[in-house]
Amino acid sequence: MSSLANKISVPIFSGQNYDYWAIKMKTYFQSQKLWELVEEGVTLPEDSSTSSSAEKGKLENKKAKDSDALYYIQTAVADHIFPRISVATSAKEAWSILQKEYQGSANVRIIKLQTLRRDFENMKMKDYETIDEYYTKVRELVNQLKAYGEDIPEKRVVEKLLISVTEKYDPIVTTIEETKDITTLTVTELVGSLEAYEKRRSRREENSLENAFQFKLNMRSQNSNRKEKF
Template sequence: MSSGAKEGPSVSYSILPIFGGGNYNFWKVKMRTILLSEGLWSFVERGLQEPEDLSQLPAAEIEKFEAEVMKDAKALSKIQNGVTSDIFPRITRAKTAKEAWDTLEKEFQGDSKAITIKLQTLRREFYNMKMKESECIQDYASRLAEVVNQMRTLGEEISDQRVVEKILISLPEKYDPIVAAIEECKDITTLSIEQLMGSLKSHEQRRLTRNDQSVESAFQSKLSFKSQKSSKKGNSRDDQRTGEQRRWKKGESSKRDESKNGKSTNSEDNQPSCRICNKTNHDTSNCWNRGKPKCHHCNKFGHVEKNCRFKKANQANFSESKNDDDGNENLFSTCLSALEEKESIWYLDSGCSNHMSGNENIFLDVDTSATPNIKMGNGAIVEAKGKGRIAVKGDEADS
């Protein structure tokens, strides 16, 4: 059964890549693929084969040659439409697709000598390329693939095995564990680039996830500080408070006894407080803060108000302190500084190699000559007042 309408020839339209003078090698690969898909690449590669005397050919051969002329013209049309108006004048005199292609090839890719020079530059870039510390594995692979593709376009033979080996030896030190595992457990000679990238991306994602968790949740181990005075005696602050309470009760009892006998005396608890810090465990001449400036913003010693790090909002992230059942006070600090000096509990971040505190009373010794710069959470840079040692005691075991 035949239909009344005739079917016309099927026409396929491809979106042509446009060449404007840059990235010629990429445009060349795309255009070659389009011409191959439409059976026209042979006219670019070998050119149109013209007979010596067309009049001597039989009619069938003449018809075949005319069909080839049409295909060559179609290939030339695609090349002409694949360049911008700035590039088009360079190929206006080309009569065949091969002439137009060779003209662009010679101008934008160069002759054999120019290609050799370009390859030398790309080889040097390939050998010296390394992944940056701040770079993710995908970005580095894209940079490397761009250089490899340019080298292959210029005729350089680079196998996937060579690319795999290059990636493994150019990763930062933080990738050493996964690199060692891949070299031990997998055959690098048959390992594809896609398989390698999958393993590296999985390792990178696990590492980033662990880093995020360590930042968001500080190490949940509470450590009690020993004061400088109590640590030398081997007593904790709780023992010191208990002893002070016993002495206070004993003093009250002594007062009552002495009042009955008509006598009065000054006990240890009745000694005058320090006029600098208002504490009663030392006199003014032995005060730790003697001679230090006092901030009128936070009432702490060692700095003036204009240099106070607590004056700016959101200078440090902290949680409000609260009392435990045993009377200890808790404070959560995210690797910055505590806001009050009286707190006896500190949360330490397991991801930090150094910790900070604004309470000088907890230090066993302080080296004021060490004043490193510290980057705060909001990006500000402050200078430390010193570096020293502290004594800590855990909840379950002394350290």
């Protein structure tokens, strides 16, 4: 067992956000070089009597690692979920039980993936949203798609943001499309440009409101002075 495993606490699954939990656990298992065991399990020979001592040693080592992985899964679920995997004797079995119950069968996952794809295609920025708020929603949907096996290229996310922001961003979108290579533009660069434009626009609107307010005050003051003269 790696010393790193003693320093990192596994994320606890309480029944919500299974997809995110599964991604974190997969990363954890990969860091401990246990993911292959969780995904594929331990293959036992049909007849171990002919196995060499070296082969038997490797098998015992795999079994021990599989027990480590199973323990991590048992530790990573809340008490009310543990009974579902309490009968599992291998990490693969426990992982499969949770995956089937909380992520669904292959058909259910396909339907969910289709729904997520449709949501991604139809997603548009609301007038009241900021770039940060909207991008957070897009990123969360992209992460869900990835959890269901759909890898969304960064270029596609860039294109999605450019065509789905509200009309008030048209000037900066046009500038970006005319001056940047969209095929190499990163999401970070795009969001940074949109946020910078958003801040400049917000400052101009604030200045306009302040000027209008000051103008009204001046007009009231002038009218008041005129009335006093008469």
